[in-house]
Amino acid sequence: MKYHDDLTRRYLKRRWAPWASTLAVTLGVFSLLTVLAVMEGFKVEMRERIRGTLSHLVVEADPFRGLVGEDSLLEAIRNTEGVEAAAPHVSTLALYKVGIMDHCVLRGIDPIPESKVSDLARYLLSDDEIDQMLSDKFSMLPPDREPSTAEEIAHVFSIERRRQIMSFRLNEDPGPGFTRESPPQAIIVGIEALRSFRLQMGDVVQISSYSPVTLEPCSGNFLVVGAFQSGVYEQDLRWAYTNIRALQDTLQLWDDSAEDMRISGISIKLEDFQKADEISETLHKEIQSRMSLPEDDPKSIPSRITSIETWEDKRANLIKAVEIEKRIISVLMLLIVAFASGMIFLILMLLVIEKERDLGVLRALGATRSGIVLLVLKQGMFLCTTGAILGLLSGWIFLENINEFHDFIFRMTGLQLFPPNVYYLERIPVVLRYQDVLLVCLPTLIFGFLGSVLPSMRAGRQDPIKALHHE
Amino acid sequence: MSDSSAPLPVVSVRNLERSFPLVNGEKLMVLKGLDLQIYEAEMVAIVGLSGVGKSTLLHCLGLLDTPSGGEITYRSGEKTWKTSQLDEDSRCQLRNHFIGFVFQFFHLLPDLNVLENVLLPSQVSRTSRAWNKNRDEFHGRAESLLQRVGLSGREKQAPGTLSGGERQRVAIARALMLSPPLLLCDEPTGNLDSRPSESIHELLRELHEDYSTSILVVTHDPDLAARGDRRLQMVDGRFEAESTS
Known part of the structure; x- marks a missing residue:
């Protein structure tokens, strides 16, 4: 009105x-x-940051028995519709010792496949970036920064890189069994481990853990060759990456019964994360059916208890x-x-x-x-x-x-x-x-x-x- | 056969009763079976002591109160409305178009200016769009009414800046805004001194003649009552005596 x-x-x-x-x-x-x-x-x-270090899906085994039959598993997973990439990994808690002793989560990865399932390429720092981050302790990678190329990732873990790093070390013993020409395996660490002076570039780190196979202590020397910044403080302080084969050797993951090296799991990137539940179901069925095949079948996978989780499941609490x-x-x-x-x-x-x-x-x-x-x-x-x-x-x-x-x-x-x-x-x-x-x-x-x-x-x-x- | 030239009642009241419940469960009868007819262009004055039921009768006629018994019939041309057949919305509509109120205490809205107060009846029953369509017509009518009651040029003034007599003139203009067939005045000069009262008497009489509106005035003022075509003396809820001028 x-x-x-x-x-x-x-x-x-x-x-x-x-x-x-x-x-x-x-x-x-x-x-x-x-x-x-x-x-x-x-x-x-x-x-975004939590997901960056994780893949869409992870196939994991029970930590004591691990997974074997990596090739068959990868082949089965990569052939599943909706899967874009898959990469194996080994993961362990470890103590490391340089001047001080501390602990870390050490992941053995296959660098190139890993960069396809996670955001490693985005987080891996160049030498200039490492210098810049060490001079300014609050600096972050710009969000629009170009990811590292496959060559750059491969180079960080390469023997040439390790030799180059070793050449900067003056009069220091690279450890028993290593020389400047055959240096220890590469390890890349989170930027906060460098910023907090726990580690330095070029450090030869002795890493100790327990082998899940022998249940005996095991250790190995690794050379700090690079750093990453995931943007999650805890990960940038505690996580470290090395080559999966080197970590398998250090942890003595040879499985006599399966006559194969064990892995902790397989990281998977999907074409569409919205279909994660559906693909997870398909993968679970596929892996179970291959585990029930006779041993002499080329497609068979040795039977292990497995679980498939999305990255959201793994970080559900957070x-x-x-x-x-x-x-x-x-x-x-x-x-x-x-x-x-x-x-x-x-x-x-x-x-x-x-x-x-x-x-x-x-x-x-x-x-x-x-x-x-x-x-x-x-x-x-x-x-x-x-x-x-x-x-x-x-x-x-x-x-x-x-x-x-x-x-x-x-x-x-x-x-x-x-x-x-x-x-x-x-x-x-x-x-x-x-x-x-x-x-x-x-x-x-x-x-x-x-x-x-x-x-x-x-x-x-x-x-x-x-x-x-x-x- | 009915005489077609005979004046017709605008309002017919038959056996009107109004009672109020008392605390002890009994009823207080205020109007005791009143009969009244107000004809077209007639000015009727009701006089009586305080508490005899004059205002109650006015409220019933103005559809602000519901009678306990009897019936009131309103007529405009060929149309008639009986109180027993009216629902709430129809009562409001009839009050808006058929009846104009003039109160003792003027009851102008202080937040509106003089012109807006006069325009108010035209705005009550219309949507903004419908009102805006006829905006010029309503404004013209309100301004001519203000001119007629002697308040030309005071349109933008707040009611608070006017004298008592002027406020009552605005209230009269407001009551006539929609040209209602019936104007109900409740002690229109009860709150005024003698000189402004006299001018209001004059104005009511003139408007009554100009607009041929039927007027019912409830008053204690003998001068005003004397200006009515008929005077009804009310005693204890009934009409006791009637005189004509």
């Missing part, structure tokens, strides 16, 4: 109190949107923790919006009491009960919607420039709200999804409606005769 528009405009134009509730809604929506976008950005960044954190913060932030709708309720109640006589006059002039209800409801929804729109706009502008705001605050106050050494992120990550915008808008409008509906019903129920005599 025409009078709704005019009266709403007049009632709200001449009073500041209703706008306080709009401001509260604006702040609530702004906060909620910002938190959701930053948390989502953080989640996406985390997932992913879930971030998701739960996001959910809890969203609920807490929604309380601000609920508080704002409480303000709308109080302000509309006061307005209805103050304007009781006006509402009576409107009824005397022919306004219906529902017309009066709508008049008050529209005012509440107008306040709420205006607040939501302002909150969305200001939130969007803030999120678009969040890092500039952060830098500005840093320049003005010296306060770093998002220190890179804590979050291991150079910039505050932001991902604004339409689902999150809906998650902000819908509850805001629902709360706004709930806050407006009681005062509007009270206004509609007023007796016009009493209202006309209201002083």
Whole structure:
């Protein structure tokens, strides 16, 4: 009705109190949107980094018996529809000793196939990058950095590289059984291991572990020839890569019964990760059927207990923790919006009491009960919607420039709200999804409606005769 | 055969009753079987002491209150509406188009200016689009009414800046905005001094003659009552005496 528009405009134009509730809604929506976008950005960044060092799917055996029949397994997996690449790996916990002793997760990989199933090519650092990262302990690889080529990856693990590294070592014993011409096997370590001075480029590291075959201690010397930066601090501190064959020898993984070297598992990259469950099922059936073939069948695989997991399964707890954190913060932030709708309720109640006589006059002039209800409801929804729109706009502008705001605050106050050494992120990550915008808008409008509906019903129920005599 | 030249009642009240429940379970009868007819272009004054039921009668006639018994029939041309057959929406519609109210305390909306107050009845039953279509027509009507009540040039003023008499003039203009067949005035000069009261009396009489609107005035003011075509004395919920001028 025409009078709704005019009266709403007049009632709200001449009073500041209703706008306080709009401001509260604006702040609530702004906060909620910002938190959701930053948390989502953080989640996406985390997932990307965790996934980068892992492949889409991993076929793994029980750690004591491992997997054998690597060639048949690889052939079966690579022939499965939807599989883009597959690479074997050996993984073990190990102690390493240079000047100090520490522990690491040592992965034996076949470098070129591994670079096709994981983001190793993106994370492997060149010598210049290593120097630059060691001189600036907060620096990160730029996201648009070109991945290393297959030749560069192969070169890092090559004998030439090891000899070249050895040639820089002056008067140091490369260890028993090694010479400058036949140096130890290559190992590449996370950049944080170098930054924390646990290791240095060119170090000959003695690595000790237990052989899962003999259950005896075993050790070997490795030469630090390179470094990587995955962007996940723990991995960059604790993970190390070496050649799979070298690690198999060190861990004495020869399996007499199968007459083959054991591996820990096979990493798989899929053409489409969305089909992971379906392909996982197919692979499981294929491997089980090959394990049940007679031993003399060329396609047979020695029987072992295997499991197939996606990278999300392997990091489920971490992913879930971030998701739960996001959910809890969203609920807490929604309380601000609920508080704002409480303000709308109080302000509309006061307005209805103050304007009781006006509402009576409107009824005397022919306004219906529902017309009066709508008049008050529209005012509440107008306040709420205006607040939501302002909150969305200001939130969007803030999120678009969040890092500039952060830098500005840093320049003005010296306060770093998002220190890179804590979050291991150079910039505050932001991902604004339409689902999150809906998650902000819908509850805001629902709360706004709930806050407006009681005062509007009270206004509609007023007796016009009493209202006309209201002083 | 009916006489086609005889004036027809705009409002017919038959055996109107209105009672209110008391705390002890009994009922207080305020209107006790009233009969009343108000004819086209007639000005009727109802006088009586406080508490005899004048305002209750006015509220029932204005469809703000529901009678406990009896019936009120409204007529405009060939159309008639009986209170027993009206639902809530129809009552509101009839109140908007058929009846104009003038209150003792003016009841102008302080957030709207003079012109907007006068325009209000035209906005109550129309959507923004429908109203905007006839915007010029409504504005013209409101401005001519303000001119007629002597407030030309005061359209943009807030009601709070006007004197009591001027506010009542605005209220009268508002009541006439949709040219209702019936104008109900509840003590229209009850809140005014003698001089502005006199001018309101004059104005009501003039408007009554100009617009041929039927007017029912509830008043304590003998001067105003004397200007009516008929005067009805109300005592204890009934009409006791009737006199004509």
